[in-house]
Amino acid sequence: MSSASGLASRIGRTRAAAAGARDLPDWMRVLLNGTVLVVLWNHLWFHDLANRALLLASEDGSVLTQATFVALGAAMAAALWRLGTERLRPLATWPLLLCAGWLGITVLLSVEPGLSIRRAVLMAIAAMLAAGVPVVARSPRQFALTLGAGALVILAASYCAVALVPNLAVHSAFDVNSDPSHPGLWRGIFPHKNEAGAAMVILVVVGLYVAAAGSRLLGWTVVLLAAGFLVASGSKTALLVLPVLLAVTALCRVFRGNLGRTLLLLGPVVAFSVVSIGSVLVPAIRERLGAVMTDATFTGRNEIWEFAIDNIFIRPFRGWGYGAFWMTERTMYAGSEQLTWVNTANHAHNAYLDTALTMGFPGLALTLVAFMLMPLRDLQAVAGRRDLDPATMLFVRLWFLGLVSASFETVLYNGNNATCCMFMMAVFGLRLRTRNRLARG
Template sequence: MPLRRGATPRTPPAVRPRPVSSAAEIDAGRVAKSRARSARDIPDWMRIVLNGTVIVVFWNHLWFSDLSDRSLLEAAESGSLLTQATFIGLGLAMGAALWRLGIERLRPLLSWPILLCAGWLALTILTSVEPLLSIRRSILLLIAAMLAAGILVVARSARQFALTLAGSALIIVVSSFLAVALVPHLAVHSAFDVQAEPEHAGLWRGIFPHKNEAGSVMVILILVGLYVAATASRFYGWTIVVLSAIFLIGTNSKTAMATLPVILVVTGLTQVFRGGAMRVLLLVAPILAFSVISIGSVFIPPVKDLLEAILKDATYTGRSEIWQFAVENILNRPLQGWGYGAFWLTERTMYGSATISTWVNSARHAHNAFLDAALTTGLPGLLFALLAYVYGPLRDLSRIAAGRTLDPTLMLFVRLWLFAMISASFESVLFNGNNPTCCMVMLAIFGLRLRTEHALVSR
């Protein structure tokens, strides 16, 4: 625009140069940031104690169960006060640690498969036949999930994580051996057990309530020992492997003993065949095979005939009766299910029908995680569970290590995941926060998820 006559031209404002930070100011800023990080840090001894306690509780928190106690035959809707107090206390401690370290570190866990599964589970709690019972039992699962994720954040490094696992493993396996030697009436199955078959007499269970649970934990300890040997200490790692293998033989847990070599062979092959599709096929094949062998023995006649010709007990010690009973009740409520934790060991199941055999009405779960998911959360819940427990981890693994070998931490996560998925054909390990395999598979799934964003417990 032209100036008016007599007007004085306006001088443009001077541009102030941006001050250049001195070396001293830069150093001061770095020191301030370092102090801020230190203020939110947790001492190593606190990290180890917290994680070690959580891991031991995951593996077993009800030591020296007296299986001759006839009160075990009663309905257990009220739950264990010791279990509830233990998990609530650890949940508060882990919550405080996560708040101090930064709760935002858990943000990668908000993936759509996990959110869909959690959202549907919450919805079925509201439609449960026993809503209060479902809410109470779901709180335990929620705390267990938070603890599993918290372990990965609290661990400062892979070495610290491995050493914490090693200490926890030695506590469990050494205590189990001492229990068998010093208090055999509380550590070895006998003919007086009210919740075990007579043929279990003489089999080791150590500090665990059942030889099958002891066997599952011993497999987990063997996998942990291999990780410790590869990451922190060969001596401690192989000591854990040998002791756990000996105790596993003493349990004579057939499912655990049959599963272990499959896991080691399949995960070993994933180091050779590194292509995404081939690796996924290797990991999915045994899951499908065990599913067909278990449920197929009941509902697929050719499979049933083949197993009867090969196996001495094609009913898997009476599990087929439970599976048939579970399927019948899935069909009664196929959409919403009966509600989380609101079916087994309730008065409806135990005393609702005089025609149900004792083995079925005293069962604690369906002895098949996929059937239990459909039974308690409906068929949509089963679909969402498969997305969260199978599709999600395989997708994350492909993103992390497609075409590359698996480092020891990734290998541990994959082995724990595969063990749980195979065990799901014979035990309820997907939505049971009171089960060691369930807790460890949540840790494995969360570990794979977090590794897609951060190098947690990988340094």
Template structure:
């Protein structure tokens, strides 16, 4: 069993006494199932199914049932342990995000659709925060993460070997890209989703090795790295070395300004490389001389289309979840109808936030998800080293922010990177609050 200090690191509101306890088996089962569902809950998708081309305004019944069921179970567990443990999350930046999201739901072009999709996001946020409270200790938390990761990894490898038509991209995929043929996706719907989760597993493996078991941790790293190579996910492969170089340097440079430069520099750099390749001529010319496709798989047309629609509703946006994969977008008529109308998302989280919540909403998101966690990191470390739990949260947070320049991962409750990003933001907030309480 871990020490009291380790337990406090994961249960920040140590001053609050829980009403009742939960058995270890119940904690591990709830957190394990929750993690597996947050990482991927639609296994072995048949990508030759032409219904994938239809608008998805009705949502997935399986997704709704899973999230509602897990949400009720997590709510019961949190109530039993004491809801006051989540009180530090009521910070003004996070409350500002919730407030603006609520406002834009009611100004949405499809209010009912926005409400339904926002409920999924709220449940995913509660689950991501609840995992931190339900875990009894750092060791239990680490081993639960490792066990849940194996539940994903082992079937993924077996599927590639035994049922490749359900685990490997093929020319028969209805949204096939010829360059994707033969790339692994395992139990995931797409190889990019698989690649992102493999990076998450590598980050988790390092945490497990540092806080629970070197054997389990490095075994997880080896398996995830092997599968990541099989996916050939460009975003994941490009961001992985950046994550480890920058976060390792954060152990060396402990000052607020230096850490801010280290962490924000790559985030801004990736944003310039992506969007700048379309909208800034000087950047485009420079990148064209170095890279054959600076947008990472030709997303330029999608970004141009999204920007046109951001300018159409710059203040309130179109509404949360009320743009991509809706009938208004997919079946538009006239000169605006192109292949980009059928895109699942904008392939850039910052553009998607501005598209859904307006430019003011993007500002609020950056404040709560970028600036506030940086402040929390400095409060936690206070000029000292970074412990394993804080490093886990830092790496997950940083991975999401640089991935956001190429994938929509900041406000998508049905996305593994988004859920781990929220867990990281909440983890840093809870740990920073605990520091202040303990002082």
């Protein structure tokens, strides 16, 4: 018996030593995740909007962005390899794999294959980073405190920028694409007030999670600072989405049935899509909106949407290729007799249109299944008819934010966009929570 006990003890020590050899110290987890979060929220600080080079086609991309993402991608890959890549196995679902496969096919069939491949690689790295953060975090509390610390870095830098270098942090009449309503609106370290507003909505959501799972003081500090900056940014879409987001997700605590939560979460997404794209495709909707809204054109977005829809039907099956349409020489300079300001737009201001534009209608259909229907199924598997715990609520809010924002901004398949990165983290997080013990904390 003593011999058997000794053998069992040695086996236990051996297994513990093996587990420890594959572990990462807390400081390394926090440093990696904190850096990744700050970069995903905004990786290029202090844009000079008076620089006329912003008016030119931008097919080369930013060398700094590419270097940053490659370096972080390598660090995250090493961490995941150390911890065990099997932790990511729940993400290998057929909808996600088919979606990634079709994206790869359209990249190869792109009108600019080289450009699409380069941008798709950076998008893949961003997706890996988004999936890796909740896996690398040792516990929900560590995850929450890391989120809170990263949020404070962004907020402190943005407020300091407004105070110390307002020419780089506040919109002015000297911006090359200046809008009469923009001067005086805050953008902080972000390239535009809309991106600042979207990031502040994310930080409000993050602050609520931090208050629930980590530190009330830190969490509510983040919420108040982010809400104040959001108001100063004047971002209409963000100011509209935030109350809808908080109201709908709060009602998910009241209506716990699968049908009730499905209607709550998908109803507003359908409504926003009808209001946005419907205003272009259906004259009756456009007339009704014009009767109740002071700006039924959504600040000129309808012209961009019409332009995007026209080009979708030129290549409806395979699309134009990932990242190979907007801000390219073909779009900006071809057919000079018909050029308008729309040709210089950097995206369609609608993620669903941009998905169809770059990946065709098959890509759009796969995207809706993989990123809308499957996360809803995962939510039902995780929560059932129970209340939503703080981590699940965080992922639901970020997922819902992405779906709703997609009707007015391009937040899908855009690794440079904070909402896209947090949306992917939410989709992956919900999936991981259905299968992975560590993700449940």
